[in-house]
Structures are given as structure tokens and as C-alpha cells.
Amino acid sequence: MGHPRKARKKYDTPPHPWNAERIKEENRLVAKYGLKNKKEVWKAETMVRRYRRDARYLLGMASEHTGKEREQLLGHLVRTGILNEGAKLEDVLDLTVEDVLRRRLQTLVHKRGLARTVKEARQMVIHGHIALDGRKIDAPGYIVKRGEEDKIGFYPSSPMKKQIEAAQDAE
Template sequence: MGYPGKNRKSYETPKHPWQKERIAGEVDFIKTYGLRNKKEVWKAHIILKKYRQAAMRLLAETTKGEVSTHIKRETNDILTRLKKYGILSEEGSLDDVLALEVPSILERRLQTQAHKQGITRTKRQARQFVVHGHVAVNGCKITVPGYMLTKDEEMHISYYTSSPLNSEDHPERQEKVIQTVALETTNTTQEE
């Protein structure tokens, strides 16, 4: 057994380095979700791969015949975890786990949800705000853009209390930006 405190790679690199379609897909994910590099895409892929492998193994066990309590409990644990994070719908089953794609994992990141909640203008800015400690979940500062949000935490994303962005008058506040753009458009329409 290895040392439990040892950090291990949480991703696997692609088996073939030059596949045009795969590379284009990874670049698409990076642009769409404001990721830093392909390593973050590979991490999401491995998370999904682990859930899929577990689901395939459990489905194979259930088709063999009688289902033990261990299999039922493990199936329930996986489904509960995926539902808790909002990756799977409430009526989802193991078959639905096999149909999951990488975007369903990337959608649950704090960076993506902070942008969707309207805290930031862009996903890159969301990443910057999270890393710089301006974003809090349930009042706790979180500085990891890849933090997986549960469905309960999703509605409790806000600016950190001691952050300068917490002030309503801060120029980078999304509401302030919207008001400024609205004023500029009304001024230009009045001038015409």
C-alpha cells in the first residue's frame, strides 16, 4: 500500500496525442467553460469515467441474477451522490449514468455556477474572482474554481463579506455593469 498522504494524478492524459476531433472538442470545452488548460477537461473526464465504470459493473451484477444488499447499497450511494450534485435528475437510474457527458460535470463547477448566477460578466472573470477570494458559498470563502457544488449550495453563492466586491458601488459588480450599459443605450437613443 502506498502512503495515504501522497498526492496522485487526478487525471489521465489521452492515449493518442494527436487526434484532431478530440483536441478540437477539448479546446471547445476550455472556451465554453473558461478553463485554464486541458488538464481540467481530463479531470472531469476521469470523474465521469469512474462513475460510468461503477455503473457498468453494477448493471452487470444485477443482470447476473439475484441482487445482494451490497450491490443495492452501492447503487443507491452512486445515484444519491450524483443527484446531490445535480449531475443526475431526481428520477435518474444507472442507465442514465452511462449517458452522462463531460459538460454535465463541468456545469457543476463553482466557476461555471458563479457566472450563471450573474455574479460575473464572463467565465474567465468568474475564475479570477474565485481564485482571488471574492466568492463565497454559504458564507465560506472558496478559492478553488473546480469546486463541485451541490444543489443545496448552488443558491448560496455570493460575494465574500470582506471582499471589496461586496460593496454595491464597486465598478465590477454585475448589477452596476448592467445599469451602466442600460444608461448608455438610453443616452444614445435620446441623442439620435
């Protein structure tokens, strides 16, 4: 079970540390999504790996119990926005790391236009300027669910919100 106060590692490290293609791809993802370090890429890779492993297991098994598990896996992926409505279990095998990275709060803050760059979006999230449905979220790696996507905004007492409103009033 492990120690209750010591969290388990949520990622797997690469099997070989000096693979040039992997390093280039990780650097590209870190730059594109404004990540802090490669550990965040590894977390996303581990999530995708686990989803794909579960899908392979469910595709190989045929029983009434796996039908319920299929629905649960697909429901989870659709709710989180990683897959679209009406997706099949075979679509889980086509998931990529970028599918998971696109659902991060940091990325969606940038996509919605609340920040000019992904790095600025990360800083705004960490400093507590961003809220989801009025709740302050200060984790840039928070996976935003499909229903929460339109509730992203500034925290009500954020000085950033006041500055932006003042700038809009001046125009």
C-alpha cells in the same frame, strides 16, 4: 498505498497525444467553460469515466449488496447535481463531460450573474471574492452540490461586493 504527502494524479491523460478531433473538442470545452488548461478537461473526463464504469459494473451484477451500491452512486450524483431526481442507473451511462463541467463553482458564478464572463468568474473565485454559505472558496473546480447552489455569493469582506453595492446605490 503511496506516499502520504504526495497526492495521486486525479486524471488520466489521453491515449494518443495528437488526435485532431479530441484536440478540437478539448479546445471548445476550454473556451466555453473558461478552463485554465486541458488537465481540467481530463479531470472531468476521468470523473465521468469512473461513474460510468461503476454503473456498468452495477448493471451487470445482481445481488442485494449491489442494490445498496446503486442507491449510493445515484444518491451521490443527485446530491452533486449531475443527475436529476428520479434518475435511473441507465442514465449514468449517458453522462457527458459537460454535465460535470456545469457543476463547477466557476461556471455557476457566471450563470448566476456574479461575473460577466467565465474567465472573470474564475479570477473572482481564485482571488477570494466568492463564498459558499459565508465560507470563502478559492478553487474554481469545486463541484457545487445541489443544496449549496443558492448559497453562492460574494465574500462579506470582499471589495468586489462593496463596489457592486456602491454601484447599485448610485443608480
